[in-house]
Amino acid sequence: MGIIAVVFILALAIGIPIAFVLGVSSLYYFLFLGNIPLSMIGQKMYSGIDNYILLAIPFFILAGELMNRSKITDALISFSNILVGRIPGALAQVNIVASVFFAGITGSGVADTAALGSILIPAMEKEGYTAEYATAVTVASSVIGPIIPPSVVMVIYSMATGESVGALFAAGYLPGILVAFSLMVLSYYYAKKHNHPRRTNKIPMKEVIYTMKESIIGLMCPAILVIGIFSGYFTPTEAAVIACLYAIIAGLFLLKTMSLKEVFDSFLSAAVTSSVTLLVIALANLFGQVLAIERIPSLIANFMLNLTSNKIIFLLMVNVFLLFMGMIMDPGASVLILAPIFLPIALTYGIQPLHFAIVMLVNLNFGLITPPVGTCLYAAAPIAKLSIEKISKAVLPFIGVELIALMFLTYIPELTLIVPRLLGYIY
Template structure:
């Protein structure tokens, strides 16, 4: 059965099928061979997406789209540019800081990559940055979206494993900030080495205050969302709905850039993105059922524990495995299929569940930059028309940097668990 599953999945992937259909066709082949009624596919498909916490996914997607159309994203970028634009490599730092702001509202790497790729990459190229570096820093910084809370992948992790979604959000604050600061350090070094430009605008308290007032309502959004979740005022799903309402109020009544005519396109684009995510989640649920029925996860867990019971060695094996998986499998699908099994292994060797959950999300965020699947690479490539191979070469330093932060987070668990402990989740 393992041979059948691997063969069918790899063949469909090589033939260019979307990942959701690779999972569905592979599951269908397994059910036919096992002589299981095919009605099970529809049952598991709908069971996989019939979840109240999963409603946070379309809400966060819609909130991101409303911010893009309503002028919120542009004001976040302008404020970030005022703060860090005068540093060597100015627009690169602006790109990273704006992604940190944006990730604190939308929770989606794809939305971040599309927004920053559309707005910032052309401006960076006009200022004298190389096309490859401009696209690479955009793709790399967008991966903070699933790490800096709120996060769609963390919602899926909580739904799949039963871990506290609020606890996962709290665990992502320090690693997400560390990645952003590290990327800015790397961009500074590369700006000095390759003489990248910086912004020459005059900076005065008046200009800083003007941009802060303009972006202030948008900057409140992460505090409202996270403060409500971590303070126990509302659930992550309710927080996502509040994010939509807040983004709509900003775009329609405060910034007045969101028109009634825009709303149709906003709902269509959000619906398309949500449909893609949910069909992947549904197909992954079918695939996970096939694996479980064949006891494959249990055998994998037993094999890993037979090799070693050292928690550090287990974490290294998991990191290597997940980075490889991230090259071929979308993050949400990987969580649904693998998280319960790997959580069983880490619990057996005494690794804190929140630590493992954050490590898995970090790994799968790295997978957003690794070909051949590299979703953020393809998104930036699509919106900028820069050759894919150029982006891949330029993104390697940022990819190595993220792997470095992953290792720090892996072997210094107190760094991950400090905020969750402070807030009472551990």
């Protein structure tokens, strides 16, 4: 495994995409180190994606594409402005709250950064915010996207561990809101310190009603998902399909902001994005087989158990390790490789599995905004016309408060478990 680790690190260092890093490392092992038939490569890759629950991924991605092209983003921003526009640092607060609403539609951090950033970063600069600060707020709040359902990475975790998608979705709401609240507190502090502007005039009631009407059409999409899944009327995969159908109806007939060409473009874009995600899953499953053959999970388990018997120390160690892994690997790939390793160890410490799942997922999602892999940083850079280095430096204080929120989630399990408990997923 030392040789495989060297191959893995070298491939990452020269900038090979993570899917191919996993593939190259696995292929090297099968060719030169393992006495295993090469036919297993195709079998393991296929079995990695031969799972009904994974059908939800392309449909959730498609629903996000359709809702984004329906211009629902504008209505959500206006609605957020009504809610928090009079708080100091108004546009920063609007940015964060809009991310919460947008998370319930796309479940993607990169989509959040691209859609909201293209509108709010220039608007914040026009109001007197620095480009670095405006971009940092946008990027930091995009982490909320994969935490609040629907979430592609939660579907991947379910596939990797067998945890209920519905339970994971239920457990994601309070953590997502807690992360948003931590960002709002920091934005309030900066607003007071730097005298950031806020809205002082009242919005006419006619405009409020119109904005709410436009926003409700968009917010009905996550509402349909929540009611349908939690009531048991349909599975998460069926919910994703229904969300796509609703998005098409909303864009073509209710809002009338989307053309048939844009529907086709949404299908094409979703197909490309889904293919990348599924390739990562297939090759991560192959790499996981290499780890299983070399008994890496049991070796790590024995190491952890011999190192400490204290649950608090174990959770701290896991958090530090996951933060590092999030910096160098895509969250989906990390979940597929690490969840089957760490979940059994967590169970030996008496940690509730759903609680551990959310701690892991929230932690790994921070990798979206940390270099060198941080995909949200790269999505924001061309919008703000800033270097990755400047954005990374500006986002550090926001990462700091998000880590504080992560510590609350880690050591206060009820913040994660109360909603699934109320909905009957756990007792």
